[in-house]
Structures are given as structure tokens and as C-alpha cells.
Amino acid sequence: MATADRKEREKEQRKNVILDAAEKLFFSKGFDSVSMEEIAKEVELGKGTLYLYFKSKDSLFFAIISRKWIEFGKIxxxxxxxGKTGFEKIQILIRWYIEYAQKNADYNDMATTFGPQLFQRIDAEDARMMMEVSMKYIPLVHAAVREGIEDGSVRNDLDPTLLGMYLQMITFNVVSPDPSMKNGFATQGISYDKYVEMLPKFLCPAVARFPEKECDN
Amino acid sequence: MATADRKEREKEQRKNVILDAAEKLFFSKGFDSVSMEEIAKEVELGKGTLYLYFKSKDSLFFAIISRKWIEFGKIxxxxxxxGKTGFEKIQILIRWYIEYAQKNADYNDMATTFGPQLFQRIDAEDARMMMEVSMKYIPLVHAAVREGIEDGSVRNDLDPTLLGMYLQMITFNVVSPDPSMKNGFATQGISYDKYVEMLPKFLCPAVARFPEKECDN
DNA sequence: CCAATATATGACTATCAGTCATTAAAAAAA
DNA sequence: TTTTTTTAATGACTGATAGTCATATATTGG
Structure with missing residues (x-):
């Protein structure tokens, strides 16, 4: 029956319209200062209708994150x-993630500010969904590390998965510092830009197999 | 007039009693699942009375964090x-911070889960208070880095303040991963304990002036 | 055209942070 | 000691908002 298909498509489209509106509002005012009523107004629907498409306000948040992660993973x-060597791939990862995050600063601010709390109370269904999404790019990092160990460009005295996790965590947190860290920049006389820019230089010796060779710059 | 002094002392004491109760509840149920009413019940006061001692629920949170930071800074x-060299001092910092955080896991969970959001909306007064507190230990890290650069144990190609900030951020985030990271451990087959335990080894080459000498272990 | 099904709605409930008029207790003055 | 003034404590109330649900509307298939 073709009707069911069409309805399915329409439902997806409307979900996206809702997500666009929610995203815009969350970015400008922060997750907790936007009410479901407000989002409903923006898309010209009743509040109750939103709950036909998303089971909760938190789910809306995760759907937004998920869209971004998928886009991110593809690029x-x-x-x-x-990248030629594993080490080069890691360098690309870091440099490009910085670029991407700067282009999506509003998204990143929202994610670091509200993510921890929302992930802490995430329900099983959303957790499964988010894990599935993250599986699209996390293995990329680990594969690059493994490749680098094999081709001799990356240090081989650490479990590759572990090294991948450190890199992922550090890059993420440098690019999107949590607000308490951000407050510290001014006080300590370091600009956020410099903090981000120098990251590859800081990390290089902790990643390279032969720092003297790979990290000259 | 001695009365005023005594009253002042009594007020401080009561503040601490309230903080103890709030802390206990926040640790066990999370900041957002504890109501002011509940805290008031615990200390056998009316809800309104709490507001004579703390201006908001957020302020209660910052007062708890602040107590911990002060204790932390002293030790x-x-x-x-x-530590003899700057490098040794940094090693001590990292190792001891790990130990301390593990001993205060409930505090750390609360801080990483709710901190970002609360710091994002912190008011000027609490911000000043928190900054003052953090000034007690942040310079310690930077001083150790500077000392290490001078005595030749720490790399000298990065701004010491910047290096201090990276170290602080990384150690903090390894020890207290935010909930979305924590979810990843199981999936990726790395235990949290190993993640924490291997940190010094991972970081060493990014800190030492002569990794081949300082990082053999 | 008419049942049956799917979609939309906003009034309603429950929860909770923060306020404030009122009461109670303590301190100071008489 | 008694009265006045100051300080502390209280919980009913307000406003905000996530999520529900009975009702209404629209769409589909027969």
C-alpha cells in the first residue's frame, strides 16, 4: 500500500521540521530555557502534537545530537x-574536528552544557540509538591508531582503543570546554583560540612513535 | 558586642548543617531530583528558612563544590x-588527583553531571566566589610547570600556563568522565579503572622534556 | 457516502523554585 | 521585670512548565 509509505515519509519530514525549530531555539536560549509550548508555537502545532513525534523533551535533544553526529561521521x-599513515590520519582527525566544532559553536555549546545531565538520565531506547550512531565514527579513530601502530608512526606501548579514547576525549573537551573551564580563560590570560590552536602541538609527543621526527613543527 | 559574634558563628554552623544534608541528598539522588522542600525536611526547617542561608538552590550547589575545592587545595x-623537580610535582599532582577523585566518586559524579549547566547560568556573586576558591590551587599547577621548565624536566616549547591548563583539563576529565563517555566504556571494552590507571603513562611524553629519560616505566 | 482509523489539540495535573505576609523568638531598652 | 525593637522562621501562595488525556478533526478504505 503506497499510502503507508507516503505517511512514513511525511512523518519523517515533520520530525525534521520540529527538530529544526527546536535546534534553533535551544541554540539561542539553551535547552532548559525553551519550553515545549514555545517549540510548538514555532512550528504552529499544539504542544500535545509534539509528543506524537518525540516522546519527551530529552528525546528531542538526543535527536538533534544524533543528526549532528551522523553528519560529522560522514565527513x-x-x-x-x-591521510597516508595512521599518524597523519589522527592529525587530520584532530585538525578537522577543531574546524568543524568552530563552525558549529552553537551546537557544541549546547551539547557540552546540557549533555552531561541529559546523558545521565537517558532512557534505554535513546541510549541504544545514540550508541548506534556513535558506532559510525568511533571505530574510525581506533582503526587509525591501529594502523599507525602497524606502520610505525604511532606509539605502540598503549592499548590502541585506550589511546583512541584519550584522543577523542581530549579533542572534544578542548574544542568544547565546559562552562567552568571557559570562565577560567580570562582569569588565566589564555585565549580560547590559542588553547585550541596549540592542541596538536601539545598532543603530538603523546601520540607519535618518534616525536623527534613527527613533531618538529 | 559579643552577641553578634556568637550569632555569626551560629549562622556558619547552621549553613554547614544545611550543606551536609544537601550534599548527602544530591550525591544519592542527583541535584535535579532533590527538592528544596526535601532538604528542608532533612534539617527540620521550613523551606523558606533555607533561603535565609542560601539565596538559591544553585548557590547550595556552588557552596558544596567550594568546600571540596578548598579541602582539595589544602592537601x-x-x-x-x-616533589623534587617540576616534573615530579606534576606527576604527584596527577597521581594524587586520581586517588582523591576515586575516594570522592559521589562528589565527582555530581560535579561532572550538573556542573556544566549550573556554571553556565551562575550569577556574578557565586562566580566571584568560585573564582576566588579556584585561585588557591590553579597557580600551584602553573608554578610546577614553570619550575619544571626551569629545571629542565618539563618541555619548554609551550606556554606554561597553557600546558597547565591542558593537564588540569585532561586529568579532571579522565578522572570524572562525563556520562556520555562513561556509557562508552562498556561498548569499547575498556574498563574505567584502566582508563584512569594508564593516564600518567599516556601523558608523560607530552609533558617531559626528555621522554626517553622520564617516561621509561 | 460512511465507518474506522489516525492525527491534532489544549485544558488539566503534578511538581517545584522562589516569595512574602504573618508569627515566634531573641535582644535591647526602659 | 516588662515593653519595644530587631531578627529568625514559616508554609501557603505564585508562576512556570513537562507530560497526559478526553475530545475533536481529518484522512482513508470500503
Missing amino acids: LTEKMSQ | LTEKMSQ
């Missing part, structure tokens, strides 16, 4: 394939 | 003074 896959 | 000062 990352393409970019990293351009 | 840190003492521990770090035992």
Missing part, C-alpha cells in the same frame, strides 16, 4: 581517508 | 611540595 570518514 | 599544596 570524518571522507577526510581521514586522505 | 594538594602539601603533597606537591614533596
Whole structure:
């Protein structure tokens, strides 16, 4: 029956319209200062209707994150394939993630500010969904590390998965510092830009197999 | 007039009693699942009375964090003074911070889960208070880095303040991963304990002036 | 055209942070 | 000691808002 298909498509489209509106509002005012009523107004629907498409306000948040992660994973896959050695791939990952995060600063602010609390109370269904999404790009990092160990460009005295996790965590937190860290920049006389810019230099010796060779710059 | 002094002392004491109760509840149920009413019940006061001692629920949170940071800073000062070189002091900092955080896991969970959101909306008064507190230990880290650069144990190609900030951020985030990271451990087959335990090894080459000498272990 | 099904709605409930008029207790003055 | 003034404590109330649900509307298939 073709009707069911069409309805399915329409439902997806409307979900996206709702997500666009919610995203816009969350970015400008923060997750907790936007009410479901407000989002409903923006898309010209009743509040109750939103709950036909998303089971909770938290779910709306995760759907927004998920869209971004998917987009991110796609570009990352393409970019990293351009690196020759594992080490080069990791460098690309770091540099490009910085660029991407700066282009999506509003998204990043929202994610670091509200993510921890929302992930802490995430329900099983959303957790499964988010894990599935993250599975699209996390293995990329680990594969690059493994490749680098094999080709001799990356240090081999650490479990590759572990090294991948450190890199992921550090890059993420440098690019999107949580608000308490951000407050510290002014006080300590370091600009956020410099903090981000110098990251590759800081990390290099902790990643390279032969820092004296790979990290001259 | 002695009365005023006594009253002042009594007020401080009661503040602490309230903080103890709030802390206990926040640790066990999370900041947002504890109501002011509940805290008031616990200390056998009316809800309104709490507001004579703390201006908001958020302020209660910051007062709890602040108590911990002060305690932390005191012990840190003492521990770090035992290191010979700057590099040793940094090692002590990292190792001891890990130990401390593990001993205060419930505090750390609360801080990483709710901190970002609360710091984002912190008011000027609490911000000043928190900054003042953090000024007690942040300079310790930077001083150790500077000392290490001078005595040749720490790399000298990065701004010391910047290096201090990276170290602080990384150690903090490894020890207290935010909930979305924590979810990843199981999936990726790395235990949290290993993640924490291997940190010094991972970081060493990014800190030492001569990794081949300082990082053999 | 008419049942049956799917979609939309906003009034309603429950929860909770923060306020404030009122009461109670303590301190100061008489 | 008694009265006045100051300080502390209280909980009913307000406003905000996530999520529900009975009702209404629209769409579909027969």
C-alpha cells in the first residue's frame, strides 16, 4: 500500500521540521530555557502534537545530537581517508574536528552544557540509538591508531582503543570546554583560540612513535 | 558586642548543617531530583528558612563544590611540595588527583553531571566566589610547570600556563568522565579503572622534556 | 457516502523554585 | 521585670512548565 509509505515519509519530514525549530531555539536560549509550548508555537502545532513525534523533551535533544553526529561521521570518514599513515590520519582527525566544532559553536555549546545531565538520565531506547550512531565514527579513530601502530608512526606501548579514547576525549573537551573551564580563560590570560590552536602541538609527543621526527613543527 | 559574634558563628554552623544534608541528598539522588522542600525536611526547617542561608538552590550547589575545592587545595599544596623537580610535582599532582577523585566518586559524579549547566547560568556573586576558591590551587599547577621548565624536566616549547591548563583539563576529565563517555566504556571494552590507571603513562611524553629519560616505566 | 482509523489539540495535573505576609523568638531598652 | 525593637522562621501562595488525556478533526478504505 503506497499510502503507508507516503505517511512514513511525511512523518519523517515533520520530525525534521520540529527538530529544526527546536535546534534553533535551544541554540539561542539553551535547552532548559525553551519550553515545549514555545517549540510548538514555532512550528504552529499544539504542544500535545509534539509528543506524537518525540516522546519527551530529552528525546528531542538526543535527536538533534544524533543528526549532528551522523553528519560529522560522514565527513570524518571522507577526510581521514586522505591521510597516508595512521599518524597523519589522527592529525587530520584532530585538525578537522577543531574546524568543524568552530563552525558549529552553537551546537557544541549546547551539547557540552546540557549533555552531561541529559546523558545521565537517558532512557534505554535513546541510549541504544545514540550508541548506534556513535558506532559510525568511533571505530574510525581506533582503526587509525591501529594502523599507525602497524606502520610505525604511532606509539605502540598503549592499548590502541585506550589511546583512541584519550584522543577523542581530549579533542572534544578542548574544542568544547565546559562552562567552568571557559570562565577560567580570562582569569588565566589564555585565549580560547590559542588553547585550541596549540592542541596538536601539545598532543603530538603523546601520540607519535618518534616525536623527534613527527613533531618538529 | 559579643552577641553578634556568637550569632555569626551560629549562622556558619547552621549553613554547614544545611550543606551536609544537601550534599548527602544530591550525591544519592542527583541535584535535579532533590527538592528544596526535601532538604528542608532533612534539617527540620521550613523551606523558606533555607533561603535565609542560601539565596538559591544553585548557590547550595556552588557552596558544596567550594568546600571540596578548598579541602582539595589544602592537601594538594602539601603533597606537591614533596616533589623534587617540576616534573615530579606534576606527576604527584596527577597521581594524587586520581586517588582523591576515586575516594570522592559521589562528589565527582555530581560535579561532572550538573556542573556544566549550573556554571553556565551562575550569577556574578557565586562566580566571584568560585573564582576566588579556584585561585588557591590553579597557580600551584602553573608554578610546577614553570619550575619544571626551569629545571629542565618539563618541555619548554609551550606556554606554561597553557600546558597547565591542558593537564588540569585532561586529568579532571579522565578522572570524572562525563556520562556520555562513561556509557562508552562498556561498548569499547575498556574498563574505567584502566582508563584512569594508564593516564600518567599516556601523558608523560607530552609533558617531559626528555621522554626517553622520564617516561621509561 | 460512511465507518474506522489516525492525527491534532489544549485544558488539566503534578511538581517545584522562589516569595512574602504573618508569627515566634531573641535582644535591647526602659 | 516588662515593653519595644530587631531578627529568625514559616508554609501557603505564585508562576512556570513537562507530560497526559478526553475530545475533536481529518484522512482513508470500503
